[in-house]
Amino acid sequence: MQHDDRTGAGGAVRRRRRLGVMGGTFDPIHHGHLVAASEVADRFALDEVIFVPTGQPWQKLGKDVSSAEDRYLMTVIATASNPSFSVSRVDVDRHKDTYTVDTLRDLRRQHPDADLYFITGADALETILSWQNWEEMFELAKFVGVSRPGYELSNEHLAEHLADRPDALTLVEIPALAISSTDCRKRAGENRPVWYLVPDGVVQYISKRNLYRRDAERLDGAVTVSGPAPHQNSSQTQSSRTQNRENT
Numbered sequence: 001m002q003h004d005d006r007t008g009a010g011g012a013v014r015r016r017r018r019l020g021v022m023g024g025t026f027d028p029i030h031h032g033h034l035v036a037a038s039e040v041a042d043r044f045a046l047d048e049v050i051f052v053p054t055g056q057p058w059q060k061l062g063k064d065v066s067s068a069e070d071r072y073l074m075t076v077i078a079t080a081s082n083p084s085f086s087v088s089r090v091d092v093d094r095h096k097d098t099y100t101v102d103t104l105r106d107l108r109r110q111h112p113d114a115d116l117y118f119i120t121g122a123d124a125l126e127t128i129l130s131w132q133n134w135e136e137m138f139e140l141a142k143f144v145g146v147s148r149p150g151y152e153l154s155n156e157h158l159a160e161h162l163a164d165r166p167d168a169l170t171l172v173e174i175p176a177l178a179i180s181s182t183d184c185r186k187r188a189g190e191n192r193p194v195w196y197l198v199p200d201g202v203v204q205y206i207s208k209r210n211l212y213r214r215d216a217e218r219l220d221g222a223v224t225v226s227g228p229a230p231h232q233n234s235s236q237t238q239s240s241r242t243q244n245r246e247n248t
């Protein structure tokens with residue numbers, strides 16, 4: 001990755017734009033995600049953070065995931081008040097299994113003059129060597145791992161792979177928010193409050209769309225992420241069946 005400043009037409013030094021990329025299933029988006037993005041934006045002087053809801057999260061095979069459109073809209077609602085936050089549809093519109101390497105390729109194409117900083121929580125960072133084409137991901141973006149209650153924030157598993165690129169991955173401690181989408185879904189399913197765990201507009205969206213309620217007919221669009229073995233395209237095997245979420 002280049003990280004140089006460029007001289008503009010008038011001779012003024014212009015720094016390359018820095019874009020954060022916050023990928024997630026966001027089912028639903030919660031304040032843990034928003035604080036992570038905000039903290040990394042501050043630490044790295046990012047110009048913008050692009051939230052990228054997954055289209056088909058292949059590592060959630062067998063789990064009941066809300067429709068991509070519901071997750072996309074909740075992400076738009078949650079980020080609307082922050083002018084430095086935006087939401088991308090690149091993964092939602094790809095209509096096949098979501099791989100971060102594709103996300104980063106698409107964003108690089110859309111923003112050729114920017115440096116990308118992919119933000120990931122400690123739990124996701126733990127499993128990053130299982131991601132599709134992970135070596136290429138580190139060519140396309142710098143990575144920022146953030147702390148998360150209940151997980152150890154570590155780069156040991158990547159140390160030998162990134163030995164010659166010390167700035168490829170930075171670990172950042174952020175304020176601890178023990179919030180997970182799993183817990184939010186469970187609470188909503190039991191008719192317990194999710195106020196203050198997720199933004200107010202997201203509470204209202206969950207209620208309006210009857211998301212996560214086991215005792216109610218889902219309105220539409222929920223899918224069970226099912227299909228062939230990991231790394232195969234499951235787009236033809238996505239089931240439109242709705243099943244009770246296992247909250248795992």
Ligand SMILES: Nc1ncnc2c1ncn2[C@@H]1O[C@H](COP(=O)(O)OP(=O)(O)OP(=O)(O)O)[C@@H](O)[C@H]1O
Nearest residue numbers: 023024025026032120121124148177179180181182
């Ligand atoms: N409370 C949190 N603090 C820091 N990072 C978080 C937190 N919650 C999620 N993240 C990170 O945000 C990204 C997207 O997470 P995701 O949408 O899967 O939310 P989640 O709460 O982990 O969901 P689920 O409980 O359904 O697995 C991941 O990199 C994850 O590690």
Ligand SMILES: O=C(O)c1ccc[n+]([C@@H]2O[C@H](COP(=O)([O-])O)[C@@H](O)[C@H]2O)c1
Nearest residue numbers: 023024025057059098099100101131132
């Ligand atoms: O590229 C992959 O193979 C891959 C595998 C698992 C997760 N990811 C990405 O990691 C981010 C968090 O994913 P998740 O499933 O924890 O919500 C999101 O941007 C995913 O696309 C990416």
